Structure formats: C-alpha cells, structure tokens
Amino acid sequence: MQAFESSVSGILPCQSIETLIATGAIASDTPFDTDQVQPASLDLRLSDRAWRVRASFLPGQRKVEDRIADVSMHPIDLSGGYVLEKGCVYIARLQERLSLPPGLIARANPKSSTGRVDVFVRLLTDRGAAFDDVDAGYEGPLYLEIAPQTFSILVRPGTRLNQLRLKAGEPPRLETRSVGVDLDSGEGGIVGFRGRRHAGVVDLDRIDGHDPRDFWEPLSAPKGELLLDPGEFYILASREAVEIPVMQAAEMTPIDPSVGEFRVHYAGFFDPGFGTDEAHGAGSKGVLEVRTHDTPFLLEHGQIVARLVYEPLTMRPDRLYGEGGSHYQRQGLKLSKHFRAWR
Template identity: 55%
Template sequence: MSEPVGVLPSQAIAGMIERGAIRATEPIPEEQIQPASLDLRLGRVAYRVRASFLPGDGTVEDRLPTFSMHEISLDGGAVLEKGCVYLVPLMESLALPPSIDAVANAKSSTGRLDLFTRLICDRGEEFDRIDAGYEGPLWAEISPRSFSVLVRPGLRLNQIRFRQGKAELDDAALAALHAETTLVDVPAHIDAGLGFSVDLRPAEGSIVGYRAKPHTALIDLDKIGHYEVPEFWEEVHASDGRIILDPGAFYILVSREAVHVPPDHAAEMAPYLAMVGEFRVHYAGFFDPGFGHAGAGGSGSRGVLEVRCHEAPFALEHGQIVGRLVYEKMAERPAKLYGADMGSNYQGQGLKLSKHFRMG
C-alpha cells in the first residue's frame, strides 16, 4: 500500500517525534506542534557572522570558523542587533526517512517584525529547503532588519513542515478547489497559484498600513501585547488607492482578499514576478489548514503583507497583484486546526502588527 501524498499533519509530526525522525536536546511540548508544521526553538548560543553563507558540500559547523566573529550566550537573554547577521544552532535536529523532505518559513510574528530568519542544514545548497533522507542538525540564520531584538533559548522564530511526494496543486486542481469551496472573496486570478493583491482602499478611514521607524528601542520577543505602536511604527495613509514605497523602508500592508484555507489543504505565499516591481512581499508566508475557514472559527482572513522596497521608489496601486498563494494538499486532515483548536493569534485578522504590540 502506497503512503499518502501531501503535507504531513500534526498527528504525523507527533509520530515522527516518537520514532526519532525528529530529535531535540530538550523535550518537545505539544504546543510546539502546529496543524501542518513544527515550531523550531533557538538553542543556547548565537554566532555573530560577517556574512550569510550556505555550506554547500560541507557542514555548517565546518564552515562557521571562516565567518564567525564572536559567540554569544543566549542564557538570560541576548541582544541581536539590527543590521547584523547571526547563526543559532536549533534545539531540533532531523533523521528524515528517504520519502520525506521538508521546507521552512519564518513564523508570522517573526516576519511582521522584519526579522529575516532562514533555515540552514548541512550540505545545504538552498535556504529553507531540506532534502528527503536528511540526517543532521538545523541552524537558524537571523538578521534583524528594522528593530534590534532580545532573544532567549527556546524562542520560536521559524517553523518546518514535512512533505511526502508532490503536494502542490496545479492550476486546474486549484480552480476546482476554488469552485468547490471559495478560497477568496473576490474574482480569483489563477496563474501558477492564486493571485494575491494589496488593499489600499479600506472600508473605513484612510490607514492602509504601517511603516517601521528607523530608530527605535529594543523589542523583547517574550513580551506580548506590550509595546505602543507609535513608538515603532508610522501610519501609512492613502486617499486615492495609491502609495509610494520608499527604497529600503519596511511596510506592513494587508491583502484585498479574505483568504480561506480548507482543513485538508495548506498554502504558502510565494513571490509573484520580479518584473512587476522592485519590492519583496515574502517573509512569513505559510497558511495552516483552517486559516480563515468557517469550520475553524474564521470567516475569511486577510493576508498580512510584509513589504520591502528595493532600489527605486515604487507606486503601489489598490488591487495590484503582489504575490501568489500556492496551495498544497495535506496527506490527511490534521487532528487540530488553525484557529479552532489553538487560540491562534491571527485568525480572522485584518491589518495587524505582530502580537508584541498593543493594537486598539
């Protein structure tokens, strides 16, 4: 009998932990297992490195002396400074079966803080991608871009999901799924995924987003609902459905679409096309099964867009497509869903900053 194809759900991840395919230096608590992914925890040290790198045909540990500047203990808390690059060994490691590969993303709150976080593994030639059958340690590359942050061991900045076979839906399958269960509440633009556009005409008021201030205080990542928004963010207003992005600035915007992810699917936000504009809209892009879904306590949830403009100012228009949602089928329905069973922070969200800020 062939094994089911798709993204592995929470109960399968728990089984991998029991069998030793997922290992850790400290026990993995139940709340670390998400509907279709596993949160990854920072270890006890960080290495300040002079450049980002991939190990290629070697190990991260072997390459580290070439790039490391100094070692920092995270016990008791340590500051990762804006504009610097760090490597942190994670508590989790893998011994994957030959039929299972893995892919990682930054968690939602990580991306909304412009905390650029990527996964690295030994002999890796791509960030955030792990080949089937991999056995070895995991590392997080962390580069705070807008705010310096205080971190401690066990902090969860990124997540990993496991796949068996080809899970991605092609356009025909995606169109059929949209016809069966409406995935977005506006006309669907399906082309190598489901088009994702920006909302610059809010139903109320003129606030369409937030722009990170360039010189702010430190953010302690363990403090939830603690920080005042105006100390870290400027409001972005639009009266004519258009804003101009400044080069180098970081913005939090929101999608025009209210997104639904059915319980037997997951989705990932992927870049659209480089030629549509010199900006990036892809930091934390994973949508769990049940995100925005009526059966999981949602009625459609907007996608928060983490946007950074590159070399030239760029005029962004209401309804402009800036990304695409790639849907993947689950190998089986998760035992728990986003929102319904987890007290999830962003179910039913609109324009929303990370959970660290007090939003009225």
C-alpha cells in the same frame, strides 16, 4: 533507516509530525513544548548557542559549524537573553535535529510574527545546497541564519522564529491564487504601517508588551495609492480574504519581479483552517510584509503583489488553525503579536 510510507503525496498534518517525534525522526535537546506542533507545521526553537558572523553563506560540502569557523566574529551565549542588532547577521543552532527517512522532505519558513517585525531568517543544514530546504534522508542538526532589518530584537533559548513543514512524495499544486493589496482607507483611514528606523528593541517573547506607536507610523492612501520608499519596511493587508480548506495548506510566494520593484512576504505558510468557517472564521486577510528595492514604487489599490499556492495534506489534521485561540485568526490589517492593539 526505514523509508517513510504514505499512500498519498502531500503535506504532513499534526498527528503525523507527532509520530515522527515519537519515533525519533524529529528529536530535540529539551522536551518539546505542548503547543509546538501546529496543524501542518512544527515550530523550531533557538538553543543557547549562536555566533555573530560577518557574512551569510551556504555550507556546500561542509558542516555548518565548520563553515562558521571561517566567518565567525565571536560566539554568543543566548541563555540569559541577548539582543540581536539590526543590520547584523547571526547564526544560531536550533534545539531540534532531524533523522528524516527516505521519502520525506522538509521546508522551513519564518513564522508570521517574525516576518512582521522584519527579521529575515533562513534554515541551514549540514552540506545543504539551498536555504530552507531539507533533503530526504537528512540526519543532523539544524541552524538558523538571523538578520534583523528594521528593529533590534531580544531572543533567548526557546524563542521561535521559524517553522518546518514536512512533505511526503511530490504534492501536486492544487491551485494558485493571485493576491492583491488593499489600499482602501475605509472607516479608520489606515491602510498600513511603516517601521520607524530608530525604534527600541522588540522582545520576541513578550506578547502584547510593546506600544505600537513607538515602532510604527500609520499610513493612509486617500487616492488608493501608496508611494513606497527604498529601504523602508511596510505592513499592508491583502485585498482578498484568505481561506485555507481543512485538507489543504498554502504558501505565499513572490510574484515575478518584472511587475514591481519590491519584495512581498517573509513568512508564507498558511495552515489548514486559516480563515475557514469550520475554524470559526469568515475569511481572514493575508498580512503583507513589503520592502522596496532601489527605486521608489507607486503601489495601487488591488495591484497583484503575491500568489498563494495550495497543496494537499496526506490526511485530515486532528486540529485546525485557530482552535484554542490565535492572534491572527479573523485578522484584518494587523501588526505582530508583540504589539498592543493600535488605538
């Protein structure tokens, strides 16, 4: 296998991803969708094969499907659409597969819309030692662990739950910025949303097709404080506007757990052009997916809850985030694209 050659270390932009597709380093069971390649990432799609499993796992020195045989409760055919129930764990094979050249690694992350409906997903590879990370030279299929937490979800072949970012070499961290939470009620009085425990099914391919009031409870914080209850799921917004320069990409990472008993962020990739003037934005809020642990926690306005880590691209991308329209460009506090605007 020929090594991937790049004069600089960094995250691959869209045109480099398209070259990998053209050369077969990234392949698929079906033709790629025209909008599947993002400015600095690739959306991955479910196939028709899945399994209900009794436990999460890492394959270790084995293939994923060999390990599934030990924990599978039953196979699932997704071809006609299938409801994945909250509180259960599933493994699905993805349509894409990789033949990565030496010198190129990959990392996966949930898509924004996946994190905002509290669906926990992690990428698996044959003989993989860690979730979401793909070693240089990996050749084989890709699988996704799916664990809906608050809502049951309807999926089908082609549903996109996660995305892949490819890196050449070891990109330096250009900058790390702290992210605080916005609990200033402002004019509308709403600072966030809490998921309703006994809501219906979210169809993940139905855009603007759900009444948000059936799934979410609006929250206010008149004193600039919000009490997080254990086991509940919250959608909040960052205090700061986020802008990603055109020659960089970013990932939102959790802070040290010693400063708060809660988890922030399921979906952490920010593509180049997010919130920038060149992409016709003026800064966009980062949406925070928050889940508490075992104890109630009082969150204050401006409290640091996450960090943005910026890394360089190997070259300028041919297109930027938000060009041609995006549900999340110039966003404030916003639910996922599956829900109609809150009124």
